[in-house]
Amino acid sequence: ISTSLPDRPTQFALNKLDAYEYVDLWYFTPEGCAEAARQARAPDGEGFNFAGGLNGERLALKPSSTASPSKNAILDEHLPWHVFTEARYRFIKYIGIAKWPGKLYKDLCAFFMRLESHPLHRTDAGKRALLEYQARA
Secondary structure (H helix, E strand, O other): OOOOOOOOOOHHHHHHHHOOOOOOHHHHOHHHHHHHHHHHHOOOOOOEEEEEOOOOOOEEEEEHHHHOOOOOOOOHHHOOHHHHHHHHHHHHHHHHHOOOOHHHHHHHHHHHHHHHHOHHHHOHHHHHHHHHHHHHO
C-alpha cells in the first residue's frame, strides 16, 4: 500500500479554480503540493471556518486548512523560472479538470507557451522580467 498522495494542490487552490478565481502558481509547485499532502494527512479536530451564507446559500462548516491561503505561498514573480515552468504544467492540468471555458483554457496555454519561448527567457534578467509580466497580465 502506497503512503504517498498524488501531486495535487491544496483544497484552497482547487476551490479558487472551481470559482474561476486567480490563485498563485506556488500552489502547483512541488512545495505547494507537499503542503496539500500534509493537510490531507492532518488529524481531525484542526478547526473549522464558516463558508457560504451569502445570497441565500446555506451556511456550512469547512476545515480551516481548506478555507484560507497558505502562509508559505510565494508570489508568482518571486518563483525561480524552473519552478514557475513546472507549476505551470500542473496549473494547466487543474484548470482543465475544473472545466474552465475552452477559449480561456486555450488562451492561457498559448500565453504560457509564448512566455516560455520568448527570447528574454535566455537570461536571468529576462526571466525575471517575464515572471513580473506574467504576474501582472
